[in-house]
Amino acid sequence: xxxxxxxxxxxxxxxxxxxxxxxxxxxxxxxxxxxxxxxxxxxxxxxxxxxxxxxxxxxxxxxxxxxxxxxxxxxxxxxxxxxxxxxxxxxxxxxxxxxxxxxxxxxxxxxxxxxxxxxxxxxxxxxxxxxxxxxxxxxxxxxxxxxxxxxxxxxxxxxxxxxxxxxxxxxxxxxxxxxxxxxxxxxxxxxxxxxxxxx
Numbered sequence: 587x588x589x590x591x592x593x594x595x596x597x598x599x600x601x602x603x604x605x606x607x608x609x610x611x612x613x614x615x616x617x618x619x620x621x622x623x624x625x626x627x628x629x630x631x632x633x634x635x636x637x638x639x640x641x642x643x644x645x646x647x648x649x650x651x652x653x654x655x656x657x658x659x660x661x662x663x664x665x666x667x668x669x670x671x672x673x674x675x676x677x678x679x680x681x682x683x684x685x686x687x688x689x690x691x692x693x694x695x696x697x698x699x700x701x702x703x704x705x706x707x708x709x710x711x712x713x714x715x716x717x718x719x720x721x722x723x724x725x726x727x728x729x730x731x732x733x734x735x736x737x738x739x740x741x742x743x744x745x746x747x748x749x750x751x752x753x754x755x756x757x758x759x760x761x762x763x764x765x766x767x768x769x770x771x772x773x774x775x776x777x778x779x780x781x782x783x784x785x
Contacts, residue, residue, distance in 0.1 A: 596647075599651070599656065600654050600655075600656075607675070611669050613723030615644075617776075618774065626655060634655065639660075648749070650676065713741065714740075716747070717747045718742070738762075746782065747782060748780070748781045750778065750780075
């Protein structure tokens, strides 16, 4: 049985044009190229050196893009076993590519892949992230829940950026008090925004 539905490319950075597998997982929809390009334009060079959390990793398109552009550490959380296997394979391929190109150990961003449900992950010990990517399945109802868990669990501070992705036709999510939307746009059926947390 074919368990793949295509590929999505890394847009820029060390791994520009590398393609990531899209596993056949219910509700998985990679963030479109156009949306990712806009998001990382908003972030500019600020992603370099950041500690990033991709909480609904899926293909890893957002997390691997951040790593490609110089993030210091990226944690990819994904609950589907098939998707986790593809994330691990993708990370190994990129690591081998770095070795073949003679990259000094330690230059490659540190990528950690965690097989876990997002809510279960947030029940664990809190750690600070500079950037959090949130693009849960549209019908899951999880976006508001995880925003409040992140805020209440002290995963963020006033400088943390939070990427939010929803269906265009859905009402805007109710965000924690003190969060500020700094950028927003729409593309196709997607509404997306960059917020700053209160922590």
